[in-house]
Amino acid sequence: MSSASQSANNKEKNPDYQSVNQQVFPSTARRGSNCGELKLQGIKASTLAATYGTPLYIVDEPEVRERARKMREVFESEAERIGTTASVYYASKALLNIAVAQWITEEGLSIDVATGGELQVALAAGVDPARIGLHGNNKSVAEIERAVEAGVGTIVIDSEQEIDRVAEAAKAAGVRQKVRLRVNSGVHASTHDYLATSHEDQKFGLPLKRAPEIVKAMRNHKSLEFIGLHCHIGSQIFATEGFEESARRLLSIYGELAEGGAIAELNLGGGYGIAYTSDEASQVPDIAEVARDITDSVAKACAEFKIPIPKLAFEPGRSITGPAGITLYEVGTTKKVELAGSDSAEESIEESFDTRLYVSVDGGMSDNARPALYGAQYEARLANRRSEAAPALARVVGKHCESGDIVVDRGLLPADICPGDLVAVAATGAYCWSLSSNYNYLPRPPMVAVKDGVSRLIVRGQREEELIAQSITDAETINHTSAD
Ligand code: PLP
Numbered sequence: 515m516s517s518a519s520q521s522a523n524n525k526e527k528n529p530d531y532q533s534v535n536q537q538v539f540p541s542t543a544r545r546g547s548n549c550g551e552l553k554l555q556g557i558k559a560s561t562l563a564a565t566y567g568t569p570l571y572i573v574d575e576p577e578v579r580e581r582a583r584k585m586r587e588v589f590e591s592e593a594e595r596i597g598t599t600a601s602v603y604y605a606s607k608a609l610l611n612i613a614v615a616q617w618i619t620e621e622g623l624s625i626d627v628a629t630g631g632e633l634q635v636a637l638a639a640g641v642d643p644a645r646i647g648l649h650g651n652n653k654s655v656a657e658i659e660r661a662v663e664a665g666v667g668t669i670v671i672d673s674e675q676e677i678d679r680v681a682e683a684a685k686a687a688g689v690r691q692k693v694r695l696r697v698n699s700g701v702h703a704s705t706h707d708y709l710a711t712s713h714e715d716q717k718f719g720l721p722l723k724r725a726p727e728i729v730k731a732m733r734n735h736k737s738l739e740f741i742g743l744h745c746h747i748g749s750q751i752f753a754t755e756g757f758e759e760s761a762r763r764l765l766s767i768y769g770e771l772a773e774g775g776a777i778a779e780l781n782l783g784g785g786y787g788i789a790y791t792s793d794e795a796s797q798v799p800d801i802a803e804v805a806r807d808i809t810d811s812v813a814k815a816c817a818e819f820k821i822p823i824p825k826l827a828f829e830p831g832r833s834i835t836g837p838a839g840i841t842l843y844e845v846g847t848t849k850k851v852e853l854a855g856s857d858s859a860e861e862s863i864e865e866s867f868d869t870r871l872y873v874s875v876d877g878g879m880s881d882n883a884r885p886a887l888y889g890a891q892y893e894a895r896l897a898n899r900r901s902e903a904a905p906a907l908a909r910v911v912g913k914h915c916e917s918g919d920i921v922v923d924r925g926l927l928p929a930d931i932c933p934g935d936l937v938a939v940a941a942t943g944a945y946c947w948s949l950s951s952n953y954n955y956l957p958r959p960p961m962v963a964v965k966d967g968v969s970r971l972i973v974r975g976q977r978e979e980e981l982i983a984q985s986i987t988d989a990e991t992i993n994h995t996s997a998d
């Protein structure tokens with residue numbers, strides 16, 4: 515086939531390659547009627563790029579609020595349906611800054627933090643300490659003390675050593691600290707499947723079978739109040755069976771644990787999946803269904819084990835902020851390379867193309883580490899215009915000195931995309947800014963919130979000078995040699 519007819523054919527076969535799918539992009543994202551420019555909350559991508567520069571993280575504030583509110587409402591109402599209550603903690607590791615912490619708590623959620631730094635941000639945002647939960651497999655004594663003194667609502671104990679550490683801190687502060695015990699239920703979930711028996715060879719939590727003995731040790735401390743088990747089975751999960759099986763396993767020992775004292779609560783963690791690409795959109799279950807299935811399985815297990823239904827707690831992160839964020843980049847260079855041809859028997863998009871277009875943007879693995887870390891897939895769109903050109907098989911890459919510096923591994927972009935164009939990458943609201951780095955001395959980009967046609971800087975971007983100022987040449991020397 516000639517390349518002209520192949521292009522025409524590809525355009526016909528992929529009519530949606532420039533469409534903005536609101537199940538992947540924020541729900542207010544759309545193309546304007548004039549030149550088809552991408553708009554978010556009514557603001558043009560080019561206006562945001564001109565105002566704040568690129569790369570730029572953009573967060574749709576109403577979308578974050580709506581997702582947080584819905585999450586709380588569905589879990590609360592499903593818990594009420596089975597005769598209990600539910601608390602929803604936002605897993606702030608997904609994305610945390612003062613503005614986000616305020617939006618989330620204004621919508622009635624509590625907040626999970628995993629380090630002293632995250633705790634400080636939540637406190638700086640004015641979050642009621644009683645609504646903060648502290649996690650982490652290796653919290654320092656100083657972090658534990660700071661959390662207890664601040665009056666955090668709960669601390670998740672993740673190792674035997676932490677029992678004494680938290681008990682001491684609580685005793686010193688003169689408080690009775692509510693604690694949960696993190697366990698491994700042996701269920702490990704990936705996106706679509708779960709393994710009923712997974713190995714416990716991982717750093718988080720303690721084996722479920724050891725819970726009775728460890729809870730007993732916790733109850734020996736007057737300064738600790740054990741409130742229940744905690745388990746997080748994984749992230750980016752679409753199927754609910756793993757959560758259901760995990761809840762059942764945890765509840766199977768609640769009868770035994772209750773012999774030593776009441777158990778108020780069960781915390782089932784987070785992990786609800788989102789669509790990173792249009793192909794995934796149809797697989798993401800409605801969160802109301804997820805909440806119904808999980809609460810149903812809790813009610814069923816409690817009936818089976820003849821125990822009262824405990825209060826429930828959940829910790830979603832990605833599903834609240836992930837789809838509400840995009841990253842905007844500027845294209846610097848483009849390069850067309852011939853495709854080597856694939857030996858794979860699987861049908862792939864490469865089959866319809868002879869070439870791949872490399873589109874280099876002004877960020878990369880320093881502002882989004884997920885493709886390099888996990889092989890994560892994303893969806894990109896030409897943002898400053900709609901094009902009449904045929905689709906090209908494109909790979910959006912960053913500017914770092916790594917061939918694995920990929921932003922979007924494969925997707926379709928207009929063949930006429932060129933330097934100066936803007937590219938928007940969807941669903942970057944979670945685990946992108948949080949995992950960002952200064953690799954190659956790239957300053958972290960700023961983050962801007964958009965709402966009803968108005969933008970507001972919520973995280974200042976770094977400047978090169980700040981990074982360079984970390985190198986010092988005039989520090990005092992310290993002599994460590996000694997006579998013996
Ligand atoms: N809770 C715990 C203990 C976690 O480790 C995580 C993520 O790693 C979460 C909640 C949030 O997971 P997600 O963002 O996938 O909902």
